[in-house]
Amino acid sequence: MLVEDFLFKKGNLRRHSCTVCNYSSPLLANVKRHLLTHTGERPFSCPVCGKGFIEKQGLTAHLLNHSGERPHKCNLCAKGFVRKSDLRAHMVVHLQK
Numbered sequence: 001m002l003v004e005d006f007l008f009k010k011g012n013l014r015r016h017s018c019t020v021c022n023y024s025s026p027l028l029a030n031v032k033r034h035l036l037t038h039t040g041e042r043p044f045s046c047p048v049c050g051k052g053f054i055e056k057q058g059l060t061a062h063l064l065n066h067s068g069e070r071p072h073k074c075n076l077c078a079k080g081f082v083r084k085s086d087l088r089a090h091m092v093v094h095l096q097k
């Protein structure tokens with residue numbers, strides 16, 4: 001038996017449970033976040049491209065894409081790209097010349 005369940009049964013720990021499935025957690029914040037998986041709601045949306053995220057961390061990581069950091073640089077011109085695939089797509093420009 002989990003310590004959590006034990007404490008719950010003894011009434012020492014309140015659990016918050018999901019109204020849709022049988023998920024439960026002693027942390028209300030966890031349950032609230034879990035509920036989003038049922039509603040499909042994404043409260044954190046990117047101000048740049050509008051992409052939505054369930055968690056703030058997801059948005060924070062995504063924002064790096066817009067922060068101007070471009071680690072994949074073209075060695076034929078000065079252009080930089082966020083994703084390696086973008087750089088590869090860009091190389092076509094040089095091949096056509």
Ligand SMILES: [Zn+2]
Pocket residue numbers: 018019020021022023034035038
């Ligand atoms: Zn649920």
Ligand SMILES: [Zn+2]
Pocket residue numbers: 046047048049050051062063066
């Ligand atoms: Zn974005």
Ligand SMILES: [Zn+2]
Pocket residue numbers: 074075076077078079090091094
């Ligand atoms: Zn280039």
